[in-house]
Amino acid sequence: MESNRQRKVSQIIQEDFAELFRKQASESKQSILVSVSDVKVTPDLGIAKIYLSVFPQEFRQAVMKEIEENKAQYRNFIGQKMAKQVRIIPQLNFYLDTTLDDVEKIERELRGEGDNPVL
Numbered sequence: 001m002e003s004n005r006q007r008k009v010s011q012i013i014q015e016d017f018a019e020l021f022r023k024q025a026s027e028s029k030q031s032i033l034v035s036v037s038d039v040k041v042t043p044d045l046g047i048a049k050i051y052l053s054v055f056p057q058e059f060r061q062a063v064m065k066e067i068e069e070n071k072a073q074y075r076n077f078i079g080q081k082m083a084k085q086v087r088i089i090p091q092l093n094f095y096l097d098t099t100l101d102d103v104e105k106i107e108r109e110l111r112g113e114g115d116n117p118v119l
Contacts, residue, residue, distance in 0.1 A: 003043065009086060010039040013048055016081045017074075021052075032059050037097040041090060048090040051097035060096060067094050 002010075014036045021034040038051040052067070054060045067074070071092055079089040109115075 002041075006041045006043065006045070009045055009082075009090070010041045010048070012082060012085065013041070013050065013078060013090075014039040016078060017050060020074075020077060030059070032056070032063060034063060037099065045086060045088060046090055047093060049093050049095060051095050053097045053100060057101075064094065064096055 017039075018036045021036065025032060025034065033053075033055045035053045035055075036050060037053050040049040040051075041047070052064070054063045071094070075089060075092050078092070082089060
């Protein structure tokens with residue numbers, strides 16, 4: 001069960017990264033949308049798991065690779081934003097959120113458009 005402090009830190013991280021990725025998308029020549037779907041913070045506030053959705057799908061691996069390579073800069077960015085609110089800046093772990101893809105796949109299967117035969 002998440003504490004109020006965990007929820008508050010998660011919300012701050014989610015909002016700050018959403019704004020950062022929105023700015024990066026507007027400055028980019030490519031039309032790539034990166035959204036922060038969820039943030040989970042450990043009880044000691046030492047690790048933040050950040051779940052990202054990337055659209056269009058063909059850019060997912062490249063975007064995730066770039067984010068992993070720049071993880072230190074992202075931690076520095078979030079550290080500047082949260083410096084007055086927390087003592088320890090959490091380690092950032094980025095994950096690709098494929099929830100919407102899974103929902104779409106299930107809906108296709110239910111309509112009979114997938115690999116499963118209709119009985």
